Amino acid sequence: MRRLLGGVTLVGLLAGLVLGFGIAPRESTQGNVQRIMYLHVPSVWVAYLAFGVVLVASIAYLVRRAESADRLAHASAEVGVLFTGLTIATGSIWGKPTWGTWWTWDARLTSVSILFVMYLGYLLLRGMIDDRERGARFAAVLGIIAAFNIPLVHFSVYWWRTLHQPPSLMKPGPGTMPGIIVAALLVNFAAFTLLYVYFVTTRARLLRLETEAEA
Amino acid sequence: MPDNWGFVLAAYGLAAIVLIAYWRFLSRRGKELEDATAIRHDLRQPSRAAETGQPQPNPASRRPSP
Numbered sequence: 001m002r003r004l005l006g007g008v009t010l011v012g013l014l015a016g017l018v019l020g021f022g023i024a025p026r027e028s029t030q031g032n033v034q035r036i037m038y039l040h041v042p043s044v045w046v047a048y049l050a051f052g053v054v055l056v057a058s059i060a061y062l063v064r065r066a067e068s069a070d071r072l073a074h075a076s077a078e079v080g081v082l083f084t085g086l087t088i089a090t091g092s093i094w095g096k097p098t099w100g101t102w103w104t105w106d107a108r109l110t111s112v113s114i115l116f117v118m119y120l121g122y123l124l125l126r127g128m129i130d131d132r133e134r135g136a137r138f139a140a141v142l143g144i145i146a147a148f149n150i151p152l153v154h155f156s157v158y159w160w161r162t163l164h165q166p167p168s169l170m171k172p173g174p175g176t177m178p179g180i181i182v183a184a185l186l187v188n189f190a191a192f193t194l195l196y197v198y199f200v201t202t203r204a205r206l207l208r209l210e211t212e213a214e215a
Numbered sequence: 216m217p218d219n220w221g222f223v224l225a226a227y228g229l230a231a232i233v234l235i236a237y238w239r240f241l242s243r244r245g246k247e248l249e250d251a252t253a254i255r256h257d258l259r260q261p262s263r264a265a266e267t268g269q270p271q272p273n274p275a276s277r278r279p280s281p
Contacts, residue, residue, distance in 0.1 A: 082233065213251050
């Protein structure tokens with residue numbers, strides 16, 4: 001089953017690349033550098049999704065004390081940190097030719113960096129506490145608190161004056177992008193979501209095997 | 216505006232390296248844990264066989280691992 005999921009994910013990623021580079025047109029204002037969007041925006045979507053799952057799984061763990069919920073939260077946080085790091089790095093690479101700088105302390109970039117550091121802290125906290133049950137409990141609390149930063153990241157472009165543009169897709173109301181660009185973006189969204197599911201299910205399985213090996 | 220293909224390649228190249236590295240980490244760790252589980256299972260088998268009175272395999276008949 002996992003192999004099938006891996007295969008479908010790979011096909012999805014390849015389709016996303018073909019659409020993003022071969023079919024979607026060159027953007028008139030930014031030129032071809034805008035194609036970084038097909039990587040950057042799905043990455044931040046996966047980060048939101050991953051940390052949303054951490055929130056739900058953490059609440060489930062605190063209510064039911066199910067180890068499977070704790071493993072899901074752990075795995076999802078790890079994958080979320082990976083994709084948040086990718087979001088920051090690809091955004092920085094995109095920012096240099098379009099804004100003229102690799103980095104600026106505007107509200108979106110700062111809030112997403114805080115998100116990254118908070119979940120990095122979440123993973124470090126898990127590693128620091130030897131008592132598994134206690135570590136899981138503390139991590140669940142941090143996983144819930146850190147999730148409050150997600151709306152702050154998303155709406156920061158509306159609440160403060162930022163260099164970062166407002167969302168083009170993940171917003172209410174009609175879109176302004178051409179259909180083919182939206183289609184390419186949606187295929188990449190789907191492929192990255194599949195990649196997230198593949199990574200999280202694999203990581204959660206490894207965490208279960210690690211627990212069994214230690215027992 | 217110039218196309219800045221170098222930045223596009225840098226972004227996609229970096230993402231490919233990071234994602235492939237994480238996938239390889241998961242694959243290797245999975246293999247290690249599966250091997251450890253198999254060894255633990257093998258070690259438990261003879262003692263369980265002794266408990267149930269079943270005949271145990273002759274260790275001399277085992278082929279050395281390459």
